[in-house]
Amino acid sequence: MEAALDATTVTHELKAATRQTVVLSVPTIVCGNCIRSVENTLRTLRGVEAARANLTTRRVSVVFDPALNSMVDLTAALERAGFPSALLADDAETEQKARVSELVPRVGVAGFAAANIMLFSVSVWSGQASDMDSSVREMFHWLSALIALPAVAYAGQPFFKSALAALKSGRLNMDVPISLGVLLATGMSLFQTMRNSDQIYFDAAVTLLFFLLIGRALDERMRTKARGAAENLLGLRAKNATLIESDQTTKVISASQIKPGMIIAVAAGERVAGDGEVISGESEIDESLISGETRPRAVSTGDAVYAGTVNCGGALRVRITAAEENTLLSEIGRMMLAAEQSRGRYVRLADRASRLYAPAVHVLALLTFTAWMLIGAPWDQALTYAIAVLIITCPCALALAVPAVQVAAMSRLFSKGVIVKAPDGLERLAEIDCVVFDKTGTLTTGELRLETNGNVDTVALGRAGAIAGTSKHPYAQALAKAAREEGIRAHAVDDVREVPGSGLITASGGLEEKVGSAAWVGAEEGLASIWYRAKGKPAVGFDFIDEPRKDATSCVSELQRSGYLVSLLSGDRREAVEQTAAVCGIEGWAAEVRPDQKLQTIEALKARGLKALMVGDGLNDAPALAAGHASLSPASAIDIAQNAADAVFQGELLQPVIETLALAKAARRLALQNFAIAIIYNSVFVPLAMLGYVTPLIAALAMSGSSITVTANALRLRSMKLHLPEIGTSP
């Protein structure tokens, strides 16, 4: 980013001083026409100098003059053009870019070097059988060295650094044998080149780096894509806020610019942009994302409100408080920290393999060297055989075994709308044997539906729906929607007055009609969620339920059939949870559970030796998500929950949970198969190497062969038919 700005500052020094570059997430860019309209929309704005949309990342980067235009104008213009957008934090973006572009040039260099050295090596190999004279062979070896030395020094750095870091902290990882093998092979080959011998392994060393770098670069690329998509999902949730300045004028700012002490206005139906305290107004707040409670909570002056909740009633003014002042959030934060620590560092499959593998390789190489020395071979010959062992065992296949499978699995999940964020997430998901669901927004859709029970007063519903259509209260909206869905066509009602916290009143039909709470219409409390009453007639109550997702029941029963222990933990009230549990067929359920109790339940499962998958979307689920052996969260979840989860699934259905588990298990199976393939290769070629029969040609063949086999095996995952295996039947 800066390099490009520098280039233009030469000619526009003054102008450039006032420029600002921002990156906006625009998830609805899906085709070439979208690119054009997004770019044209932005470029016609005043003060915008450049705009370029990226279809791969679904982002657009804009260079504009902050004096002439503001961020909010940019997003507003895009919104008008039909592209909702959100500002992304810039640091994350630049950091990712730096990491990707570090590996890809190394792949290029290693590829170039491998191809050119192979050119010389193949000539030498074929020449040995015929009539190549030794001066030409020597020259070819020197040319190979000339290419290999700088290439290894540059392309091998990621492995050397990682190996060094592991050694410093007293661990062994896969990069230790790789680095050792590559460095020893290069050094030994250089020495043999000087002595004009024919045991030259430059090609093997560089080809090894080339294959491994491809694996790393693809892995990195998939993760960057997943991280970007996760950020895009969250970006859109952080909307704008209406700031009230000290002179009472209002200004729209982006939610990320909110600071403690600011006063914001929250209109009815709007999401609260930051945590704070109500300083004026009365309303009801839908806190289902915070506590799981589906019934709105009444708030008035002095009450705390949280970011991510929805204002259902009247307009509020909120003074933003700092996160640390906020008791609930800071408590959740403390619990999450503790939970993450108790989860401990998960040792990944590849690292576990390398713990066994790396010492074995080094011992074998040492054994070869000593054995040859003992039977009286010259030291350089013994060393050459030992290095051949290192190169043959050099875990090309082992180091590719896991990343290749992970890339295939992650991209298949990505196309299904599941974004796997945690690097070790898939491996932990494969070990799950019990699933804990949250209710509101996870098992259920989080949307209110009218409970009809077969008989509904259509006249009252039509009338009430028409009146309710004027309000933004979730019950009123649900009522209006229910009326529409019942196919009732009612006349539009105007002149409706809304009394915050109570309900709606109108006299437009010639008769006073009320829609609202029981107290408002004068009905008995507690029997229904919302009431309608025309003056002089009995009140009609409507009740709402938070409906389970369409496939919740079938998903739960599929999990149970496969032997998973399924339970439901919700912060919602008892009746609501009991009903959902009954519909979905979950026997173990608990209602009115506080966040710390959810956490304790997960810990208790862990103590019983079970590996729990937590699926949840609310702030109250966040500590449990952090503590679970693995965790999933729907894309509608609050940002803290999404950040705590290993993977995020999109869409209306619960099916992705099962697909993720099935794919994670399949990926684990394939990774283990790949290990087996690598071990078979090694058990054939290592004895040959120890006996000194491995020539550079055999080393090159063995290495490429095993790498290609494991990669091909991993690619099977892309088209493999998946089913959820029963617990205990899969490795």
Place this chain on the structure above:
Amino acid sequence: MTALAWLIPAALTLGMMGLAAFLWALRSGQFDDLEGAKWRAISDDTDVAGAPPERGPAGDA
């Protein structure tokens, strides 16, 4: 032998040129948006006046 003296430097130089071209393309952001690039290729309107060239700041983002 004289053939080799010509061919080897030629092969290496060509290879280096390919590598340099790849690194240049990578640095200038040409691999940043492969999805978008295939659409831009068939888009028939040229960039609006005042818009940056292909290697604009956004391309390097």
